[in-house]
Amino acid sequence: MAPFYAVVAGVGAGTGRSVALKFAKTYPVALLARKPESYESIVAEIQEAGGQAVGISTDLTDPQSVEAAFAVIQKTEGFVGAGLAAAVYNVSGGFGGRKPFLETSLEDLDGSLSANPRGLYIFAKSTLPLLLKAVPTSPNPPTLIVTGATASTRGSARFAPFAAGKFAKRGLVQSLAREFHPQGVHVAHAIIDAVIDIPRTRHYNVNDGAPDGKLSPDAIADEYWHLHQQHRSGFTQEIDLRPYVEKF
Template sequence: MRLIARLPTLLTNIHIRRYSSIPMAAPSPPVIIAGVGPGTGASVARRFATTYPVVLLARNPDNYNSLVEEIQKKGGWAKGISTDVSDVGSVKAAFEELEEIAGGGEGKGKVAAAVFNVGGRFIRKPFLELTQEEFESGWDANGRGAYLFSKSVLPLLLNSTDLTYPPTLIFTSATAALRGSALCSSFATGKFAMRALAQSLAREFGPQGVHVAHAIIDGVIDIPRTKDWHFEKEDAKISADAIADSYWYLHTQPRTTFTNEIDIRPYVEKW
């Protein structure tokens, strides 16, 4: 009876010891991936998690919870943080937590790589029918979001030039960054801004040892959302896992051979 009476206290103590023993900081400099869902972001997370701890950012925790659990079950280290990259307060709060995960506050943390995989809303609509909110949504995600993320993560990347591979900042982009198609002014405006930012950052921070790359994904990615999209060729879609392999290739390039822009498209894509 005494044991039964003490059981709630014993279980509470076990619970506290179990979770207090898990360190807040990652075991080594992590990789930060913003924009994690069931497609490209998840594939990139899985690929980098084979070597690094990964921190996954997404507005909706449902987009990363199962992935965090999957990586942990395989012996990796993963953590998710709910973040709206277009909101300065949300990004600030996320990176205050990231500083601790990455090895301590006061600007001392290190990050091995960072991937900005935020697409934003894809609005296909005649320009004269676009509301201001719809037009600005492209800039919010790909312009302001990329700026806030880069501003926060670059100090951590600059601390990491002594790691095995050069610290890397990769932007997931699209053909819309090169040309604005009809009915896609919102999306194209945001992607143009992202590409300009990536080019400027590559020229400024490349000489300081940080590899900045802009990845143009030209085609339909094979993800759950496009499962029912059928093409004449079975392999007409881009493999999300292959995109992740390309990002790993960019990350492991030595400083003597930085690729600052890469095109990724299926062999049947017209361009």
């Protein structure tokens, strides 16, 4: 019997994978991503380690798709009847990359808004009722954690669509924290101010190639778990996270 589970939206080779593995040490974990190849190997990894996991192909920008995913979760062995203890929104959408504003397109902006405030909004609408329901029984305060970026608090040149999306997401999280903290749900935002150390970035020359100069996704996962462990007497609403050698 597993009375509580966690859900991670937006998994792949980096943060999402590490977070899923970390939370899977305690909870069955549902992994949501657009394509099976994003979650299949992680589900296998969790199961091999003796944990429970299910991956569900989900369009996180589509309310019906997200609703359908939760319907599937609630019928999955190991999740049936379980409460939602933790929900992590880790989606990062395409925004067209760094380029001069006049070379960006409305599609770049829409991509950023879709993956950031819009996707989070949809995810929050599905998860907050479940998290609220778990308040009286969950061992740790039920938690909604959202991954942000440097651009969450700083609109850099040539990053206009990206900054719009990340700022929006942060505003949304703050508002949810102020509304749901008093109801017992912990809502936190993490400003990931770094290049994350994943296969795709392995060859990037970051911080002059200093050892540990990229942010380990396992370190992010440790933080998310720690946020989830916080007692309601002391909630952290926002953390920043960066390698020791990162300029900020």
